Amino acid sequence: MADEPIRxxxxxxxxxxxxxxxxxxxxKGAGGQLVNPFLGINAIRxxxxxxxxxxxxxxxxxxxxxxxxxxPWLVRQPELKQTTVRLFLIARLSILLFAxxxxxxxxxxxxxxxxxxxxxxxIPGALATLSWQAMTTALFSGAMRxxxxxxxxxGMNVVGVIAVLLGGWAINRDPGTxxxxxLYVIGAFLGLAEVAIYRRFRxxxxxxxxxxxxxxxxxxxxxxxxxxxxxxxxxxVFYFGWLMLWPASLRYQVSVEHANNGWMAIYTAVxxxxxxxxxxxxxxxxxxxxxxxxxxxxxxxxxxTPAIYLFHPSLAAIILANVTGGLAGAGFNLLINVxxxxxxxxxxxxxxxxxxxxxxxxxxxxxxxxxxLFMHWGSLMAAFWGATVIRVMAAGLFVWASGSxxxxxxxxxxxxxG
Numbered sequence: 192m193a194d195e196p197i198r199x200x201x202x203x204x205x206x207x208x209x210x211x212x213x214x215x216x217x218x219k220g221a222g223g224q225l226v227n228p229f230l231g232i233n234a235i236r237x238x239x240x241x242x243x244x245x246x247x248x249x250x251x252x253x254x255x256x257x258x259x260x261x262x263p264w265l266v267r268q269p270e271l272k273q274t275t276v277r278l279f280l281i282a283r284l285s286i287l288l289f290a291x292x293x294x295x296x297x298x299x300x301x302x303x304x305x306x307x308x309x310x311x312x313x314i315p316g317a318l319a320t321l322s323w324q325a326m327t328t329a330l331f332s333g334a335m336r337x338x339x340x341x342x343x344x345x346g347m348n349v350v351g352v353i354a355v356l357l358g359g360w361a362i363n364r365d366p367g368t369x370x371x372x373x374l375y376v377i378g379a380f381l382g383l384a385e386v387a388i389y390r391r392f393r394x395x396x397x398x399x400x401x402x403x404x405x406x407x408x409x410x411x412x413x414x415x416x417x418x419x420x421x422x423x424x425x426x427x428v429f430y431f432g433w434l435m436l437w438p439a440s441l442r443y444q445v446s447v448e449h450a451n452n453g454w455m456a457i458y459t460a461v462x463x464x465x466x467x468x469x470x471x472x473x474x475x476x477x478x479x480x481x482x483x484x485x486x487x488x489x490x491x492x493x494x495x496t497p498a499i500y501l502f503h504p505s506l507a508a509i510i511l512a513n514v515t516g517g518l519a520g521a522g523f524n525l526l527i528n529v530x531x532x533x534x535x536x537x538x539x540x541x542x543x544x545x546x547x548x549x550x551x552x553x554x555x556x557x558x559x560x561x562x563x564l565f566m567h568w569g570s571l572m573a574a575f576w577g578a579t580v581i582r583v584m585a586a587g588l589f590v591w592a593s594g595s596x597x598x599x600x601x602x603x604x605x606x607x608x609g
Contacts, residue, residue, distance in 0.1 A: 220347030222381030245563035248437035249556035254313035256552025262545030282316030283382025359456020425588035430555030432581030439574035465517030492519025497578035
């Protein structure tokens with residue numbers, strides 16, 4: 192199936208969408224940082240075992256992977272923007288389930304119910320994110336995508352720092368469950384405001400996959416796109432190593448070093464502050480260096496974070512891991528999204544994004560579960576070693592996917608050099 196030429200949005204619509212995108216990110220950052228950083232420690236407080244921590248870390252990615260299987264359903268929706276709005280609305284309202292679980296101290300197996308509620312909230316959220324990613328090429332031209340991603344990430348992080356510090360302070364002042372409940376309720380209402388802002392995007396042109404598209408018809412075409420194939424392989428390996436760190440680092444912070452909500456807020460804030468500082472630098476680099484060349488360096492920087500845990504850091508020293516995570520993560524999150532939009536075929540954009548989301552989500556979720564197995568059969572240090580090595584491997588694969596390892600192949604109608 193041949194790709195159709197990309198029709199760029201008008202400068203007026205693009206400028207407007209940049210502003211809406213930034214405000215949408217601000218509200219998403221505020222609501223998300225009042226909820227997500229504290230879910231793991233809340234689950235531990237409710238008695239969650241290691242397997243639950245692995246599941247909580249894996250859920251957003253497993254849900255994304257499973258939601259990606261519904262890409263043909265998204266393709267058939269007559270109004271993709273309105274479908275995305277409804278899915279985001281369900282996901283943000285589902286945050287209230289977390290508050291309801293904390294509100295009932297007599298509810299048996301509350302940690303399990305919290306895990307189930309997180310699963311429920313992430314499925315519509317994952318579908319909405321998938322359709323949102325498919326829409327970005329219609330909202331922003333190729334020259335402006337990295338700028339749009341940067342400003343959105345910057346707004347999310349700036350407001351997120353304030354939100355997470357206030358959240359950690361508020362929870363520590365209340366030893367019971369009210370602190371968590373209040374944050375969850377506020378987070379849900381901020382989520383509703385985020386959806387209201389999202390509705391204001393202007394989608395001047397949205398190239399849609401053929402309504403008859405199915406995985407059986409799309410996969411053979413997607414397989415023929417070598418750049419997409421290589422990108423997905425490198426991304427899949429990275430996400431396995433990325434999520435392998437999460438449950439292990441959370442268990443180390445809370446059970447070994449006895450971190451409380453205040454420390455969790457500090458770690459998240461430090462990560463966000465250094466991400467804020469690094470984003471403009473990565474954007475400047477990206478103006479001079481192609482995304483495919485720069486992405487491996489950001490990925491290699493992400494390997495520093497699990498490596499720091501190998502030195503048995505104290506509560507204060509764990510801050511360093513969040514410094515490196517913020518610096519490298521800013522570049523990775525910026526570049527991975529830009530690079531994805533560069534390699535997806537326009538004629539099968541929704542299905543290509545769905546294939547990438549499915550594989551990275553499912554394999555990333557398996558990475559989180561593998562950390563639990565490492566903790567059960569080996570040690571925390573084994574999980575940290577595994578996360579470090581696999582992230583370094585992913586950096587090498589991104590170099591390979593960029594073409595740097597490809598040897599010169601003479602043109603069939605051209606004499607070889609030399």
